[in-house]
Amino acid sequence: MVFSLAMSFTDWNLLSKDVHFTGFDNFVKIFSDEVFLKALWNTIKYVIFGVPSVILLSLLIAMMLNRIRKFQWLFRLLYVMPYITPLVAVSWVWRWLYQPPPMGVLNNILLNLNMPTQQFLSSTEQALISIVVTTVWIQLGYCIVIFLAGLQTIPSEYIEAARIDGASRRQITWKITVPLLKPITLFLVIMQSISFLRIFTQVYNMSVQGSGGPLNSTKPLVLYIYEKAFVNFDMGLASSASLVLFGLIMVITFIQMKFLNEKSD
Amino acid sequence: MxxxxxxxxxxxxxxxxxxxxxxxxxxxxxxxxxxxxxxxxxxxxxxxxxxxxxxxxxxxxxxxxxxxxxxxxxxxxxxxxxxxxxxxxxxxxxxxxxxxxxxxxxxxxxxxxxxxxxxxxxxxxxxxxxxxxxxxxxxxxxxxxxxxxxFWAHGITTNATGEKLEASIKFLKYITSPKAMELWLKNTGELPANPEIASKYYDDPKYGPFLKGLExxxxxxxxxxxxxxxxxxxxxxxxxxxxxxxxxxxxxxxxxxxxxxxxxxxx
Structure with missing residues (x-):
């Protein structure tokens, strides 16, 4: 990290032996690059759309699974499957699911339901959301298992006492279960935010030629950094962009810890 | 079709x-x-x-x-x-x-x-x-x-010296030999750089149009x-x-x- 910090102020290029100190040139360059700004905004969009969806859905599913007594292990296993499957394989399966007719399964379902077909990954409006959906599907398994573990640590006495006092199911959920899960929720929100901020593999495999397209509409920061570093060999510029990503992760994590911790106090 | x-x-x-x-x-x-x-x-x-x-x-x-x-x-x-x-x-x-x-x-x-x-x-x-x-x-x-x-070309870097240099020269000689070029053509379809070998395939139904297109x-x-x-x-x-x-x-x-x-x- 220290090396990368130092390199972000140089014009280090893998193809040349000389390294010069260039001050803030790299930062000026990336912040005037519209592709970088687009990638920065896309990265934030991945977090905004992805994190709340995955947390809410996994909490909901975990609470439902917690009520099931028979075959709970089977459902738990089913939900974890996407998470333990290699990401590249998952990405390609989804890429094919999203294809236009005649190949894409999702579009064929839409056709059979007499609904208009969708462009999904070929559309500048839908591509990012399509990748978010895939990622949420992958991350669900992990979050559900953690939430389930959390739910099972809540002493049943609390729930029983509330029930005797005449609390409704909804009240038990909102007044007991959710507040007691706060530390676990905080942990998952931070972990998920970091994983969405670092999104790469799905985008690389689901966009044409790993370009983060169409028209850069899905390109996240990590892909931008990768292209600068390993396609253009411009390590200095890539280091500067990494530093921006590092700052972004730190700021977002800090805000979340402060915000969610205050609420639980 | x-x-x-x-x-x-x-x-x-x-x-x-x-x-x-x-x-x-x-x-x-x-x-x-x-x-x-x-x-x-x-x-x-x-x-x-x-x-x-x-x-x-x-x-x-x-x-x-x-x-x-x-x-x-x-x-x-x-x-x-x-x-x-x-x-x-x-x-x-x-x-x-x-x-x-x-x-x-x-x-x-x-x-x-x-x-x-x-x-x-x-x-x-x-x-x-x-x-x-x-x-x-x-x-x-x-x-x-x-x-x-x-097109692409083969090369030897300036870092190759002594035994390694000799080996790379040997390899380069082999990979540009008529035998290797024909093998390469049959397996990948990439056209041979040697005009003599290329001319043998000038009227081939598959390689021919590609060779003619080069003109x-x-x-x-x-x-x-x-x-x-x-x-x-x-x-x-x-x-x-x-x-x-x-x-x-x-x-x-x-x-x-x-x-x-x-x-x-x-x-």
Whole structure:
């Protein structure tokens, strides 16, 4: 990290032996690059759309699974499957699911339901959301298992006492279960935010030629950094962009810890 | 597929190709393309086709002869080339980008009637026994024939010395020998650089059209092939997906590509 910090102020290029100190040139360059700004905004969009969806859905599913007594292990296993499957394989399966007719399964379902077909990954409006959906599907398994573990640590006495006092199911959920899960929720929100901020593999495999397209509409920061570093060999510029990503992760994590911790106090 | 419509020879002009493509395209009840008459894949070979073939056939020149300046927006029919290309996707609907994921998959699975690809694909296509295909030279237009060709060279780095240098010379001698070139050709389809060996295949039904195409081919001087490919892919996407005018998208593409070239030449 220290090396990368130092390199972000140089014009280090893998193809040349000389390294010069260039001050803030790299930062000026990336912040005037519209592709970088687009990638920065896309990265934030991945977090905004992805994190709340995955947390809410996994909490909901975990609470439902917690009520099931028979075959709970089977459902738990089913939900974890996407998470333990290699990401590249998952990405390609989804890429094919999203294809236009005649190949894409999702579009064929839409056709059979007499609904208009969708462009999904070929559309500048839908591509990012399509990748978010895939990622949420992958991350669900992990979050559900953690939430389930959390739910099972809540002493049943609390729930029983509330029930005797005449609390409704909804009240038990909102007044007991959710507040007691706060530390676990905080942990998952931070972990998920970091994983969405670092999104790469799905985008690389689901966009044409790993370009983060169409028209850069899905390109996240990590892909931008990768292209600068390993396609253009411009390590200095890539280091500067990494530093921006590092700052972004730190700021977002800090805000979340402060915000969610205050609420639980 | 040609037999379906009573053709025994491939079409040879651009207009004929498009007419045949229209006849061979198939649609479902809702009008969705289910068999492409022609693959329209800018991320594949089409960006080369657009740059070095269509631009010239529309009367233009892609770059100055010193490769430093973009000319395709200032010469010939300018953005008409882009408009023509997108019209084939939107108006004729004979194919569209990423149909069946990509052009190679579509063609290999008999879901596309015609495609543009390099000789390097022949190895892959020949490995597919269910594929009955032939090769023809690129279609001409306005009486102009053009083609794109790329080549690569072997080299030895300055870091190789002593035993390693000797070994690399030996390897280079082998890999450029007639025997290795023929092996390479049969397995991959990549054309031999040695004219003597190449001439043996001049009338071959598959390698022949590629070899003949070399006589009027141009090699692009790429400063950054990925970036320059994306410039044209994006121009097509902007017109096709965003509805931006071809004139505007073409001008923007030329500007962006000029920046890539400037950055390279000013280093």
């Amino acid at each position: 040609f037999k379906e419509i009573g053709l025994d020879q491939p079409p040879s002009t651009l207009n004929e190709v498009i007419e045949v493509a229209k006849e061979l395209s198939k649609y479902d009840k809702k009008g969705n393309l289910i068999r492409a008459g022609f693959t329209m894949q800018p991320s594949g070979q089409h960006h080369h086709w657009l740059r070095e073939v269509l631009v010239r056939q529309f009367g233009g020149v892609p770059y100055t002869s010193d490769n430093k300046t973009v000319l395709y927006d200032k010469t010939g029919a300018g953005s008409d080339v882009l408009q023509w290309y997108v019209d084939r996707i939107v108006k004729d609907n004979i194919g569209f980008p990423n149909f069946l994921n990509d052009d190679v998959t579509a063609f290999q699975s008999n879901m596309a009637a015609m495609t543009i690809d390099g000789s390097f694909r022949l190895g892959t296509l020949d490995a597919n026994k269910s594929l009955d295909y032939g090769v023809a030279e690129l279609p001409e237009y306005n009486g102009i024939k053009s083609n794109f060709a790329s 009027y081919a141009h090699a692009t001087f790429f400063a950054d092939e990925k970036a320059q490919r994306e410039v044209l892919m994006n121009a097509i996407d902007e017109v096709y997906l965003k509805g931006i005018s071809a004139a505007e998208a073409w001008k923007k593409a030329a500007g962006t590509e000029q920046k890539v070239l400037d950055e390279f030449w000013n280093k």
